[in-house]
Ligand SMILES: Cc1ncc(C[n+]2csc(CCOP(=O)(O)OP(=O)(O)O)c2C)c(N)n1
């Protein structure tokens with residue numbers, strides 16, 4: 208089953224033409240979320256019900272009575288993405304439509320790893336038949352860029368004016384601990400990979416989790432034309448590894464394979480120095496940061 | 512012990528009487544309402560409602576999907592989304608569980624979903640108490656849900672069925688709580704006549720939602736997007752949506768009464784509609800309460816009457832929407848109203864007492880109203896309290912006094 212989608216060889220013109228995210232929406236200029244969402248919805252296809260909590264994605268969906276999204280969506284409260292999805296799934300199953308319609312919850316990193324983690328953990332423990340998609344802009348962007356559990360070490364946010372002292376919460380591995388059938392990480396800067404991973408997730412039954420890094424120009428402090436570059440640097444430096452965990456086994460995605468060799472990892476400084484949120488960072492922080500990323504790769508290596 | 516007694520007459524074939532706790536009466540009603548989805552989380556004294564439903568599902572007597580969620584917040588959130596997807600939904604909770612749902616309750620009402628939830632009433636901690644009062648339900652009165660209070664187990668069974676019919680009425684589409692006292696009803700057995708499945712199916716046809724997302728794949732919809740303060744291009748603003756909610760809930764009083772009449776002609780049981788009088792025909796004094804407070808008040812009536820006090824009881828069955836006109840009508844001949852609240856609107860007084868006064872204000876007939884706080888956290892509310900409170904109230908009325916401070920029977924020195 209794993210081989211049915213060849214992520215490497217997907218080209219833009221392999222993607223279906225049908226658009227579910229229409230041009231012109233309320234996200235900021237240069238927002239990676241739009242690109243990511245467009246790919247994800249293409250992969251999910253028409254027979255899908257989405258549920259979305261309070262987040263930048265709510266804003267992207269538009270203001271009543273107009274929307275930029277041509278798909279069924281259930282807006283839900285901030286912490287209830289997974290519970291909302293559980294309700295949709297149960298109703299569909301009660302109607303005998305459980306296998307016919309895909310249910311997907313899309314939530315930000317705050318909605319996922321902070322306030323929504325209890326509901327997500329519960330839904331995953333019940334192996335609820337849905338895809339949970341976390342888009343990670345590493346902060347609470349919707350409310351004005353406050354710290355989240357996914358904000359990285361030393362990043363400035365409005366509630367960490369001297370930089371955050373803790374590291375990112377490792378959500379994919381938390382989900383791995385739930386024993387769910389499919390987990391993937393992806394990044395909006397590799398749109399075909401995003402598409403392919405959603406496509407692959409659809410092949411599984413039970414809870415599937417996809418965690419996607421989406422660089423956020425205003426929140427991270429970089430020019431709006433550098434969103435793609437920023438995501439690529441996060442991957443190439445090994446800060447954000449791309450992988451899949453299929454039935455408990457981890458596979459590095461091609462984009463991250465080179466990071467197995469420490470000498471081929473871009474230095475984290477190359478990534479940090481381009482972003483306003485790390486402006487205040489000191490050489491000793493950078494050194495520590497590099498060490499942390501290197502250690503993280505030792506951790507990942509244990510699973511390969 | 513389950514005592515079954517099958518009815519033989521033609522019209523009522525398939526009916527039978529079972530000896531049930533209030534909790535299990537609710538479970539049977541949910542089963543017979545053929546709900547599609549149940550999502551709930553355990554809390555005392557509600558847990559047996561859902562445990563029984565789990566047994567029904569396990570034995571095949573009920574075909575609902577059950578979501579064994581990890582919290583009440585998720586229970587209500589999943590009920591909401593299941594209902595949006597066209598399912599008939601049931602849940603139940605108490606006290607802290609209900610409080611934990613607060614955000615979801617407002618969301619459910621705002622989404623105009625016909626959810627039915629049993630609230631097995633219990634004190635709202637701290638300190639911890641698992642025993643009954645009405646604080647949990649009363650604390651949620653402003654979320655946009657309808658709220659009914661029951662007095663016996665038959666009424667619980669009947670009201671759950673009526674509740675679906677009211678909530679799913681085309682002109683209503685609002686969620687409803689069926690509230691009943693923890694332990695006093697939830698864990699006490701009484702004979703309950705269950706209708707035949709045929710009768711229930713006739714009374715309550717399958718749920719026809721206006722929001723079937725699974726049928727909207729080709730013309731997708733977005734439910735609950737961000738909505739601006741003002742109308743735009745002919746589409747309502749936030750305030751118009753909330754206006755419709757209020758106007759609808761106001762209408763629910765008539766709808767509730769109509770449905771009660773239908774139910775009465777089907778079942779032969781009439782619970783009195785939205786308010787219920789006991790010995791009110793010739794009463795000078797009305798004692799007002801809900802649930803167990805009202806049951807207790809009735810027990811005091813013979814004693815009061817023996818002492819020459821012509822008292823009756825007005826039970827408020829529907830607390831939300833608050834049936835102002837029906838209450839005024841029921842009180843039109845009384846000089847004095849005594850209210851027993853098993854709740855406190857902290858910083859003011861008992862909630863029923865305050866609301867009753869607002870229903871009477873600016874009207875010609877304004878009986879003297881005196882409220883008492885009683886029976887919090889399972890404290891026994893006794894006949895002697897009713898008698899004592901009634902006499903105190905009469906004294907205040909005589910002196911034309913309306914004390915500002917609240918009166919707590921059995922607690923005040
Ligand atoms: C219970 C609750 N608490 C707080 C909020 C306010 N709130 C809305 S969105 C949001 C942050 C969302 O952050 P995230 O999930 O990371 O998504 P993003 O905005 O970054 O897309 C917050 C704090 C809320 N809506 N509900």
Ligand code: SF4
Pocket residue numbers: 233234235236237238239240263344348349422423424425426
């Ligand atoms: S704040 Fe960031 S994530 Fe949110 S819409 Fe703007 S660019 Fe996108």
